[in-house]
Amino acid sequence: MLTRTKDEEKTLKVVGTRPVRPDGEPKVTGLAQYGADFSLPGMLWAKILRSPHAHARIRAIDASRALALPGVKAVITGADFMEQPFEYVGPERVAVNYWHMTRNIMAREKALYEGHAVAAVAAVSPAVAAAALKLIDVDYEVLPHVIDVDAAMAPDAPLLFEDMITRGVEPAPTRPSNVSKQIDFRLGDADAAFAAADEVVEMSFKTAPVHQGYIEPHACLARIGADGQGELWSASQGHFVVRAYTAKLLGMEIGNLLVHPAEIGGGFGGKTVIYVEPVAAMLSRKTGHPVKIMMSREDVFRATGPTSGASMTVRIGVKKDGRIVAARGVFRFQAGAFPGSPVMNACMCAFAPYDIANVHTTGYDVVCNRPKAAAYRAPGSPISAFAVESVLDVLAGKIGMDPLALRLKNAARTGTQTAYGPKHAHDGYAETVEALMKHPAYKLPLGRNQGRGVASGYWFNGGGESAATVHINEDGSVVIATGSMDIGGSRASMAMMAAETLGVPYEKVRSTVADTGSVGYNHVTGGSRVTYATGIAVVEACRKIIDDLRGRAAQIWDVNPSGVVWEDGHARPASAEVGDFAPLSLKAIAAKRAVTGGPIVAEAAVNAGGMAPGFATQFCDVEVDPETGAVKILRFVAAQDVGRAIHPSYVEGQIQGAVAQGIGWALNEEYIYDKNGRLSNAGFLDYRIPVASDLPSFDVVMVAVPNPNHPFGVKGVGEVGIVPPMAAIANAIQQATGTRMTELPMSPPRLLAALDSAEGA
Amino acid sequence: MAKHHVTTTINGNPVEYLCETRQTLLEVLRDELDMTGTKEGCGTGDCGACSVTLDGRLVCSCLVLGVEAAGKAVGTIEGMAEGGGLHVLQRKFLEHAALQCGICTPGFLVAARSLLEANPDPSEEEVRYWLAGNLCRCTGYQKIIEAVLDAAREMREA
Numbered sequence: 001m002l003t004r005t006k007d008e009e010k011t012l013k014v015v016g017t018r019p020v021r022p023d024g025e026p027k028v029t030g031l032a033q034y035g036a037d038f039s040l041p042g043m044l045w046a047k048i049l050r051s052p053h054a055h056a057r058i059r060a061i062d063a064s065r066a067l068a069l070p071g072v073k074a075v076i077t078g079a080d081f082m083e084q085p086f087e088y089v090g091p092e093r094v095a096v097n098y099w100h101m102t103r104n105i106m107a108r109e110k111a112l113y114e115g116h117a118v119a120a121v122a123a124v125s126p127a128v129a130a131a132a133l134k135l136i137d138v139d140y141e142v143l144p145h146v147i148d149v150d151a152a153m154a155p156d157a158p159l160l161f162e163d164m165i166t167r168g169v170e171p172a173p174t175r176p177s178n179v180s181k182q183i184d185f186r187l188g189d190a191d192a193a194f195a196a197a198d199e200v201v202e203m204s205f206k207t208a209p210v211h212q213g214y215i216e217p218h219a220c221l222a223r224i225g226a227d228g229q230g231e232l233w234s235a236s237q238g239h240f241v242v243r244a245y246t247a248k249l250l251g252m253e254i255g256n257l258l259v260h261p262a263e264i265g266g267g268f269g270g271k272t273v274i275y276v277e278p279v280a281a282m283l284s285r286k287t288g289h290p291v292k293i294m295m296s297r298e299d300v301f302r303a304t305g306p307t308s309g310a311s312m313t314v315r316i317g318v319k320k321d322g323r324i325v326a327a328r329g330v331f332r333f334q335a336g337a338f339p340g341s342p343v344m345n346a347c348m349c350a351f352a353p354y355d356i357a358n359v360h361t362t363g364y365d366v367v368c369n370r371p372k373a374a375a376y377r378a379p380g381s382p383i384s385a386f387a388v389e390s391v392l393d394v395l396a397g398k399i400g401m402d403p404l405a406l407r408l409k410n411a412a413r414t415g416t417q418t419a420y421g422p423k424h425a426h427d428g429y430a431e432t433v434e435a436l437m438k439h440p441a442y443k444l445p446l447g448r449n450q451g452r453g454v455a456s457g458y459w460f461n462g463g464g465e466s467a468a469t470v471h472i473n474e475d476g477s478v479v480i481a482t483g484s485m486d487i488g489g490s491r492a493s494m495a496m497m498a499a500e501t502l503g504v505p506y507e508k509v510r511s512t513v514a515d516t517g518s519v520g521y522n523h524v525t526g527g528s529r530v531t532y533a534t535g536i537a538v539v540e541a542c543r544k545i546i547d548d549l550r551g552r553a554a555q556i557w558d559v560n561p562s563g564v565v566w567e568d569g570h571a572r573p574a575s576a577e578v579g580d581f582a583p584l585s586l587k588a589i590a591a592k593r594a595v596t597g598g599p600i601v602a603e604a605a606v607n608a609g610g611m612a613p614g615f616a617t618q619f620c621d622v623e624v625d626p627e628t629g630a631v632k633i634l635r636f637v638a639a640q641d642v643g644r645a646i647h648p649s650y651v652e653g654q655i656q657g658a659v660a661q662g663i664g665w666a667l668n669e670e671y672i673y674d675k676n677g678r679l680s681n682a683g684f685l686d687y688r689i690p691v692a693s694d695l696p697s698f699d700v701v702m703v704a705v706p707n708p709n710h711p712f713g714v715k716g717v718g719e720v721g722i723v724p725p726m727a728a729i730a731n732a733i734q735q736a737t738g739t740r741m742t743e744l745p746m747s748p749p750r751l752l753a754a755l756d757s758a759e760g761a
Numbered sequence: 762m763a764k765h766h767v768t769t770t771i772n773g774n775p776v777e778y779l780c781e782t783r784q785t786l787l788e789v790l791r792d793e794l795d796m797t798g799t800k801e802g803c804g805t806g807d808c809g810a811c812s813v814t815l816d817g818r819l820v821c822s823c824l825v826l827g828v829e830a831a832g833k834a835v836g837t838i839e840g841m842a843e844g845g846g847l848h849v850l851q852r853k854f855l856e857h858a859a860l861q862c863g864i865c866t867p868g869f870l871v872a873a874r875s876l877l878e879a880n881p882d883p884s885e886e887e888v889r890y891w892l893a894g895n896l897c898r899c900t901g902y903q904k905i906i907e908a909v910l911d912a913a914r915e916m917r918e919a
Contacts, residue, residue: 020855027863028851030798030838034864037797126792127781213898215802215810216864265800265864266898297803488861488899649858653900657861660901684807684896692902693886693893 014500015712018649021492022511027263035219035235035262040290043221044073046283047129048276048293049119049136050303051111054145054369054677055158058111058138061119065135071128073287075136077119078108080282082251093344100338102249104372105278111140112160112337113369114678115302117275122283122291145369145677149334150311152178152368160337160367180339181365185347187419188358193326197317199398202328205387207726207744208670209309209334212376213661213689216265217295218304222280226288228256230281235262237271237485238524243516249278250285257281259516264485268661269375270305272524301682305374306671307383308333308341314350314387322401322409326358327351331384333365336372341365342380345460348420349381349723350388352458353429353615354410359419369677375526377658378459378614378719382665382726386744389455389727393734403454403731404442407617408433428641428705428715429615432456435639435701436617442637446735449624450634453731456617457723461716462527463608466534467520470498470541472549472600476587478504480541481514483522484534488657488718489650493531494538496646497712501542503569504586520605528716531646532707533608539711544602552596553584610709614720616640618659622732629752631667631733633694636725639701643715648702655700655721662725664690670745769830771796772840780827787811789827790837798838798867802896809895812868813837819875821894838867841874849919850874850912857908861899869895873909881917885910 026032063075084098102108107118119136123129144158151157157178166173168182194200216235224230230252236242239259247254264271276293284291295304315328329350333341343363351359361384396403411430417423433456436442446452468482480498484490495511502509522534546566553571554561563578564571570583593600621635638655645651668688672680681687706713730741733751739758741751764779771794780789787804790796790813799822802810806821813822814836815829841848850873853859860866869892876883876891883891888909889902897905 018858021858024855024860025847025851027860027866028847028854028870029842030796030867032863033797034800036791036801039795126788127783214862214864215808215896215898216800216862217802263864264862265802266862268898294801297805297808489858647858649904650861653858653861653904656901656903657899658901661898683805684803685805689896689898690901691893691896692889692906695889695902697885697903697906698901 012500014496014506015646016648018647019492019506021489022495023486023491032263034216034265036294038221038233038262039292040221040223043290043292044122044124044287045126045129046120046122046280046291046293047126047133048117048279048299049133050299051107051114051116051118053111053140053142054114055143056111056140057143058107058109058118059141060139062137063119065137066121066132069128069132069135071124072121072132073289074122074283075119076282076286078103078106081106081249098248101245104338105249105275113371115299115371116337117303120279120283122287146178147368147370147673147677149309149332149366149368152366153332153364160369178367179364180335180367183344183347183363185361185419187417190326190328190358190360193358194317197325198320199395200315200317201391201394201398202313202315203391203394203742204313205390205742207310207383207386209306209370210665210669211301211306211687212268212270214266214268214270217297217300218276219294220277220280221290221292222277222284223290224281224285228252230257232257232259232277232281233262234259234277235264235271237264237267237487237526238522239485240483240516240521241272241524242274242277245274246277246281250281261485261513261515264487267487268377269379269526272526273305273374275304297684298682301687302679303371305372307376307379308335308373310334310383312384312387314391316391316395318395318399320399322399322406324354324356324410327356329361329384329388331361331363333363334370334373335365335367336370337367338372339365339367341373342375345380346384349458350384352418353412353456355412355416356410361419377661377722381457381459382662382723385455385457385723386726386730389724390730390742393453393731404433404437407456426612426707428612428703431703431705432615432617432639432641435703436619436637439637439701441635442619446621449626449736450621451732451735452619452621453728453735454619455724455727455731457720459528459614459720459723461532461611461614462529463533463611464523464529465607466522466537467603467605468534468537468541469519469601469603470545472545472586472590474590474593476508476585476590478502478509479512480509480538481512481519482534482538483514483516483519484530485525486513487525488653489647490530492650493646494535497535498538498542501539502545502586503567520603528614528718529611532611532710532714532716533606535714536608536710537604537606540604540606541602544604545600548600548602549586549589552589552592555596556584556592557581612643612707612715614641614716616720616724618724618728620728620732622729622736624733624736624751626755629748629755631729631746631751633663633696635696637699637701638721639703640717640721641703641705641715642717643707643710644704644713645702646712646714651702651717652700654718656698658719658721659698659725660690660695662722663695663729666726666729666744666746668745668747765828767828767831769832770834772837782828784827785823786825786827786830787822790822796837796839800864800867802864809872810865810868812871812895814871814875819872836871838871841870848874849916850909853908853912857904857911859900859904859908865895865897869897869905877913877916881913883913
């Protein structure tokens with residue numbers, strides 16, 4: 001083809017600049033509409049009754065007193081939803097089981113965690129709905145519960161599912177347990193290879209579950225008509241997935257449900273799944289009214305997905321020269337009340353930054369009486385990295401090697417075999433390590449009670465299904481529509497890639513997120529996939545537009561289309577032989593739209609492969625207060641391979657946000673349960689995420705190793721930045737205090753206790 | 762129970778509304794007056810997403826009752842842009858990419874305006890402490906702080 005994308009960096013005019021996002025103004029004036037901001041005439045308000053028990057059989061639910069309250073329109077329970085087949089659907093790493101999903105939306109036989117939904121009310125006002133909840137009588141048989149993952153794996157643990165036989169073990173166990181799945185990845189012979197190591201370190205670790213902590217609680221508005229067709233306004237990371245799940249649970253055809261993408265107030269993985277949408281839809285179906293549900297913050301903590309807490313053992317052997325010869329990891333993950341922790345990711349990512357000939361990882365997916373885990377930024381990888389990167393730090397100390405040098409010596413490169421199957425197809429890791437080695441702050445001296453810690457991280461990054469539509473308007477302006485929720489500036493990056501491809505100014509391109517009836521399927525905004533995969537769809541649609549515009553120019557000039565090239569936003573004759581024609585701008589061709597064939601529109605749909613993984617290496621300096629155990633972050637330097645940044649400000653923002661979440665995970669955040677299995681800190685006062693005064697400014701180092709599979713070299717950037725911080729901070733605390741922390745969070749009381757016991761020893 | 766008739770001023774305009782005793786100012790703004798720019802992030806005064814001013818004082822509207830606004834002046838995000846243009850803070854938030862999802866942004870802007878009215882030349886540390894009552898989970902705060910400092914600079918020079 002004669003069309004081409006200019007992918008030489010020096011010729012890029014829009015990619016790499018920092019324009020204002022097209023959806024910015026409504027978001028600074030309060031006009032942008034998020035999940036809770038939609039209303040319809042005749043709308044009812046719904047509230048959800050939640051189990052006060054961590055584990056209880058539901059013997060009966062009597063809603064008659066609630067239904068008698070004036071203003072109450074309907075009450076639903078799990079019995080209102082159709083049964084779903086028990087089967088795992090889709091690729092193992094992200095498999096879905098609708099038998100579990102419908103039970104998580106609304107409990108049936110048992111309540112499996114405190115906060116588990118057991119009934120829902122629709123009423124004329126929030127106050128009436130809240131009053132009605134108190135009038136629903138649930139007869140519970142309280143059962144023994146289990147919260148901790150190691151306790152849940154014990155032979156005598158209370159069982160959440162009396163028939164759960166561990167998958168992935170041959171021969172299959174004969175007795176049921178809370179272990180849903182065991183998974184193993186092997187490369188070489190790790191057990192034998194440890195014998196060749198000069199130093200071997202084995203340590204055990206625990207991490208607490210942490211919540212994604214998006215500031216917007218889940219909310220939606222649903223309208224299901226008597227004709228079986230419905231509409232949903234929902235804040236999610238993927239309205240096509242919301243549509244599919246909700247239709248499935250309600251027994252609707254997908255085409256009968258139109259989902260409008262509300263602006264989303266943060267997700268970080270936690271809004272790739274549904275909670276309130278099928279409940280609002282079912283209540284709307286039952287009442288004939290639109291129904292709105294807003295979760296409270298307490299509901300969000302008690303009933304939506306944190307990521308797993310874990311118990312882990314990692315063993316690594318090295319030669320004196322720093323070469324890693326063998327690695328073994330055992331990762332036990334809390335899935336929460338239903339199977340599906342990210343333990344498989346944890347196993348796959350654990351040693352992925354390194355070239356190690358002998359690796360064995362084992363993962364256990366373990367149910368316990370907590371809310372079902374949901375994806376959280378690079379799900380699984382930060383947890384296993386905390387263990388692996390801590391052990392590497394100990395080994396570096398033992399052989400007297402700089403921790404960055406140890407990592408560089410073992411860095412995975414293109415062609416390195418992973419333990420989970422494929423060979424690495426991209427570089428980028430070593431470059432992040434080298435960037436920190438050259439960083440001026442890495443050699444700065446430290447003061448009393450101060451320490452410096454290093455850690456690295458790996459994340460797959462996603463590709464997958466995306467579709468985009470591009471329209472050229474009669475005045476030469478451009479509208480692009482995708483179905484990828486904009487969670488942090490992706491409308492801007494889509495518009496920039498379109499402007500660059502078409503050769504028009506950024507301001508000529510308007511970028512929208514369309515509803516499920518107006519654009520082709522887009523998978524969730526997750527896996528750091530949107531700028532990569534949806535970006536490819538946008539660029540491909542723009543290339544189709546260019547072919548169309550070349551054809552129209554050829555028609556106007558009465559020449560063969562192959563004699564027309566597209567350069568800098570203009571159709572030009574390919575050579576003097578074609579004819580002496582003045583270039584035709586996109587605007588000039590658009591003005592002749594009707595007489596050259598009608599609307600100028602193109603759609604592209606892709607299932608994008610070829611994505612490159614994310615690599616990050618970070619160091620931080622901390623100061624520990626020996627009197628209180630409080631850790632102050634003095635400096636944080638985060639290097640990440642970004643491929644090529646389309647809008648560098650939003651790339652920096654992803655890395656800064658990921659590091660801040662990692663600091664919260666490392667130092668403060670945890671779910672605290674009482675002896676009855678009830679969450680004690682279901683609010684932002686007691687579940688304390690970092691605030692502005694807790695943090696310094698971070699130093700982001702964007703390393704650019706372009707991905708040749710994307711027209712502009714993009715690699716996903718959203719997630720991997722959260723992988724290293726926990727270990728980096730633990731390693732820094734070790735250097736500051738001489739005390740090795742192996743349990744998260746490293747909160748003041750826990751660190752103080754560790755310091756005191758080290759002093760006493 | 763009879764609703765209360767409240768007469769107040771919102772963003773300089775006279776406003777009357779009916780509300781229940783238990784309704785918060787946040788609920789009144791969002792559910793009775795359709796002013797949904799003020800966001801609910803927690804309902805317990807911990808996140809600052811519902812920040813408004815009440816007679817010039819920065820408050821969480823989820824901790825104020827609707828009836829308490831009687832006779833007072835309420836300032837919300839909807840009143841921040843002046844004439845046809847954005848407030849300097851709003852413009853700087855956009856130029857600095859100080860928002861990702863944007864749900865906390867109205868609260869941050871109202872709180873930051875309040876800061877700059879009290880202290881036109883804050884240090885970075887003063888900005889970080891003033892805004893410590895506003896939670897943001899996307900940005901790590903850095904670009905927000907940069908935007909506020911840049912806005913303060915421009916407003917001082919104006």
